[in-house]
Amino acid sequence: RLQPQYRLVDADSEGEGSDSGDDFFLRRMRFYIEGTLTENIYGIWQVDFGDTSEDPEVKDAFINYSGLSAGEIQVGNMNVPYSRELLTSSKRQQFVERTVVGDHNFGVPDRQIGILYTAAPSDVFQVAAGVFNAGLESDLDKVDFESRVSGDPDYFGKMFAGRIDFTPLGGFKLAQGAFGEETKFGLGLNGFYWDNDSDAGFEDFEADSSPEGEYDSVTGLGVDAAFRSGYFSADAAIQYTNAEVTDGTRDFLSDNGVTDGIGFVNDEGDAKFMTYMVKAGYMIVPSKLEFTAGFSALDLDDGYRDADGTIISDDMDKRYSAGLNYFFNKHDAKIQLTYEIGRDVLYANDANGQVINPAGIGEDQNTLFLQFQQVL
């Protein structure tokens, strides 16, 4: 898939320098190989050359064994069985970018290296569970999961994750938008527990401008729902994330005078937050033009703290989105336009560094996304 994207950010920031800027870049450019040379063994290997980093990123890279009667086993780098928004491919999303419930910066595991078992005891139930070697970034103003292969995580731990899907009217594809489909409904429950394996120490980090440290454990729980009927589709999700810093980080922070919390972390050393999403779309011109609208939010239990432990925003980060998608050939060739209104944001969009003074914590910003897509 190739996704040239134009992005225009207009923030409402205090301070000096322009608070708006734009960029035109390749959001994704993905090469892949897939296939089988052996009965019951299938593989797919993907590399992404897009985005503004010069390094390519390995995406799906796993071996799937379907020789068991009771289900399938997958080994390698793959999406952890968590939120539906994450599991739905970036080429089949209704908005140009995933919302916060699919964002690896905020407690969503993303792809990790591990082993996954999937079973489908009936058309109505599907179960998946796996164990992973999952990495995290050392920033304390998020809970940012990174794979061993994509990016360069600062520390690792073991992750146990599982998801149950209930589809009473029969299974359906992980794709947003409905191209004249039968009525279907899906409900998903998912959760994970991640535990720091303490292999690498906090001393190994390089301190940078953002608050840094190491989480000791992270727990995530979520529920999501999807509805498809004719040319109408709707999705919703709620997730809860609970992370706790290590004793080493606590000591390091208090040695540096940080005793009242910092970033997402409260004075007890915990980062707790909820994320919410609802979105829907209707094809005004069947299979050609879709109107979409949605809302997503990030709500910190105990507010966002600066380096002095002062709560600088206790509001919920809110994103109101609306857009139009034009399909030349379903998701294989389309143009997407999304306009996002962000209020009291806890994380800013700086158009890949092109905004000199992006929105600070609790400020507002509006973003226009225009994306072209071709799948090969």
Place this chain on the structure above:
Amino acid sequence: RLQPQYRLVDADSEGEGSDSGDDFFLRRMRFYIEGTLTENIYGIWQVDFGDTSEDPEVKDAFINYSGLSAGEIQVGNMNVPYSRELLTSSKRQQFVERTVVGDHNFGVPDRQIGILYTAAPSDVFQVAAGVFNAGLESDLDKVDFESRVSGDPDYFGKMFAGRIDFTPLGGFKLAQGAFGEETKFGLGLNGFYWDNDSDAGFEDFEADSSPEGEYDSVTGLGVDAAFRSGYFSADAAIQYTNAEVTDGTRDFLSDNGVTDGIGFVNDEGDAKFMTYMVKAGYMIVPSKLEFTAGFSALDLDDGYRDADGTIISDDMDKRYSAGLNYFFNKHDAKIQLTYEIGRDVLYANDANGQVINPAGIGEDQNTLFLQFQQVL
């Protein structure tokens, strides 16, 4: 295309350390995907793993829509419609390396991310025009365009570019060398205007050893011609580039005592130069062995200045080249030998860092290029 290249540089430099050296490296190693899944929509995505950088570089990566009666629209990363030398693929060049009229270091836009419209109202005329998000490097001893995806440009701006081709005897392929062809003649006019969008400030640069700063605007104008007949081919081009630094750069330079210009920039803050090229080839053994010869030059209007603003060379950089190309299978499999005599050079070849003391400004150097090529 795979291009293993041997390069031997012998400069005539003052100062200590050897002024010669050689390297054997992979000049290009290019993977690509191309195709179509949708009527009127075609895409090509290329990545280059060659050269001595460890990072791969995205090359062509665009979506082409040919569903309009009046022409084609292309979105993504592509060559800006400028000089014929640039637009002619590296695998169809007569010398091992492009001459200065196709060199992104000297005011040639190279590939950029944008939108291009191409029309061919007749077999005799072709018109292309586009708008691009074009990046530049911060060096003031060149005018070096870089794409958002390849390399890592220091700052960006909007570029408007266009090209008109006049081919009175009918259109012909963008390829140097003639394998027994009908007589054809082409004349091209091209131009661009680039305007700094001021998103990122000069303060963001890291100063390094070369003179640094930011251009405010760059204008380029060129004319080129091509002739093919039987086993003879000839090409020629002239280009004029005019760049002006930003007020911020002017202030920065004068704060650091630079008031008489630096590098390519004169005391009024302008970098102005002409580039010239003429080359020709004849197949001594038809479709097997070609003899080539050419001349190219870079002429700064106001000379090259050191950090004190003293003009250290007011001569034209001249390159006299001759070579032999042996074709196993046209451009799909060939061996190319080019010998280049450089006089009063304004930019040196250091064999990828293997020459300890390469030619300084205004000194001489000779370079032997030997390149093997296979296209897959």
Place this chain on the structure above:
Amino acid sequence: RLQPQYRLVDADSEGEGSDSGDDFFLRRMRFYIEGTLTENIYGIWQVDFGDTSEDPEVKDAFINYSGLSAGEIQVGNMNVPYSRELLTSSKRQQFVERTVVGDHNFGVPDRQIGILYTAAPSDVFQVAAGVFNAGLESDLDKVDFESRVSGDPDYFGKMFAGRIDFTPLGGFKLAQGAFGEETKFGLGLNGFYWDNDSDAGFEDFEADSSPEGEYDSVTGLGVDAAFRSGYFSADAAIQYTNAEVTDGTRDFLSDNGVTDGIGFVNDEGDAKFMTYMVKAGYMIVPSKLEFTAGFSALDLDDGYRDADGTIISDDMDKRYSAGLNYFFNKHDAKIQLTYEIGRDVLYANDANGQVINPAGIGEDQNTLFLQFQQVL
């Protein structure tokens, strides 16, 4: 080929911090293009996206010309004709990792850019010889060859290398393990001489924690043997490496008070060592389950020296290995388990940085490797 690998290291180290750790990562993920568009000209280009580096590495990337009656010529990046362990693909190895006789850290040339001539005057003899632009890393606690394209060597030189294969019962494939094969025997002699071309100087290096300097010349000599019969296979090899530092390095070291040698280098400025390997495997369940066992060793002539020139270990680094390989489809789909017992080690395995306190020089460590493999 995709190789997800789990690695568990348990060292017996003195000092603080855990001496064990594990990692689950993608050892290799290799894309390739191969083919021919021209009679007698064949090419293969490979890129590896695996391992923990973010940069992809170019592997095989050469053009092969078979139009001569007397043999074949190959130009590009390819394995130097040296040890059989090196020349045997990583996907056809009996243990998860190559032993020391195929390890580029210890005097084995690996892939380099150059020209290779191969002749097979009969089914019983095969001869290969080539000249290469070969790079080295600046560490003096190894003799570490790196290609111009993979990694980033610190300095370069010319390498002349050759190998003779004697296969009295007829040629056979470079693959370990025997899937019910005719009895075959192979004996190989190989050697190389590398000479520093002095293009880049020692002053160009960045000093880091390991002892650094530049070798002036390296000589390598080896002999290896392979036996295959039915479901039994065995391999053995002995190699001798002799390297000498440059005068510049000698001066640099003595200026810094190092006169009694450092790392692999003795007080005369020489690094000399032998490497040994023997391994065998038998298919307990034909073509399905193989039991393997082996021994490999690295023996420094004059011991390993610390920064004061004191010999801190004069013992041979010994590795005792045993394992099981389960084949779904020969080398196209398999799972490999190797357990390695390391005694008096001269180089440690730190599970990609996940062991805080890995084995020091002369200490012990045990490593478990579990690897899944699929070839596409």
